[in-house]
Amino acid sequence: MPERWRATGATAPGQRTVGEPGTARIAVDLLGGDQAPAVVVDGALRACKADPALHLTLVGPADAADAVLAALKPGDRRRITTVPAPSDAVGAAVHAVAEGRADALVSAGDTRAVVLSSARELGRWPGIRRPALTAVLPTAAGRLVLLDVGSSVDPDEETLAWHARLGAAYASVVLRMPAPRVGLLTIGTEPGKGDRLRRALPAQLVDLPLPGGARYAGLVEGGDIVLGRAADVVVTDGFTGNVLLKGLETVYALSGPPSRNTDPPPRAALLLGVSGTVVVCHGAATGPDLAAGIALAADLHRRNSVAAIADLLSAQRGIE
Incomplete structure (x- = not known):
């Protein structure tokens, strides 16, 4: 278990890639959800159209990612990165956050898989x-x-x-x-x-x-x-x-x-206690639910919320 409080994965700062100020790079698990990938494609499109500073890393089957790209205007397609993952999409998405290629993760997949992958790749806060x-x-x-x-x-x-x-x-x-x-x-x-x-x-x-x-x-x-x-x-x-x-x-x-x-x-939950921003949606999530989960992840990243929570807990433990 990590002995220090941190908001991102274990990757050294020099290895991380940083987006433009105000952008939010969200890794999206295309295979997560009862109606995946169709409902996730719908949610990704809604989120992308609603937020011009949003960048999505779509992790999953290539044909599902292509469906998002085909529905966007040519200029918006530059905001999409695809990561082929025919099986363990959530693991690949967590890995993108751990390596600094994404700022946050959104998945409507199996909760246990999301929690275990996040804890293993990103690390847990001390005591958690x-x-x-x-x-x-x-x-x-x-x-x-x-x-x-x-x-x-x-x-x-x-x-x-x-x-x-x-x-x-x-x-x-x-x-x-x-x-x-x-x-x-x-x-x-x-x-x-x-x-x-x-x-x-x-x-x-x-x-x-x-x-x-x-x-x-x-x-x-x-x-x-x-x-x-x-x-x-x-x-x-x-x-x-x-x-x-x-x-x-x-x-x-x-x-x-x-x-x-x-x-x-x-209708989404933040996984608290891991060193990264991980948002989990219901397995029965709709397209609007997925879009709202992506928007939540983007907002938490832009406000540096997970790091602020970690700092508050660390300071509070230091005075106990």
Whole structure:
């Protein structure tokens, strides 16, 4: 495991290629998703047309990449790089980030494959054994950070304590929340509610130093996530988080988000705890979902968000 905090892969700085200021070079896994590659081609086209400073590295079958090139104007085709990968497209895409040929990765492929490839190629931050997929949900009060939503389905206490730190840092840096409130998802707000993990963890979270001036706000239930009044960050295991996320997104797709005053966040999650920007979309993602995931990855890169999160966590650990 790397012993230093870093935002990019292990490649030495002299080996990296750097894009023009304001550009974002996103590696896209063309084989990721239930309807791949057609839906990924659709998402890539939407993203490319919406953002003239976007550069895409399309990783996967040559015919799928050719479909994107054929649909673009000649001048826009210069913003497309293709990497043939007939099988392990996600591995090749992660490798492009690790070598500095791309600034971020977007995939709707198998979550386990994305997480393992990213951790192996990019490296994990010190102390992180299991990276967390971190999503943002709309609430009646605004927005809420939920993690984990699919990476660690059977975490231990140490993993969830780290996820509390990661979620607090994400809320502070990306959503600019002052002193985020961190809650633990369980089946009731009374002390002692939940399984063994939820009964044991609150004692640790009460005394756990959290970055960004965050504080532990106690136990929360599913309804608190919709309302958004009890916590700004909610920590849970990847199994429960994934079930909850997909259920809420389906409800919101049918009836609308709980607040009409906030644009709905993208249906994509950032993998926190690895040294690079990795965005994971649902396997059932649509073209617009993929485009939103690509836009999220580009925005995170342009704002240097992953490096800022790493710096905040590193500084916070240094004063513990």
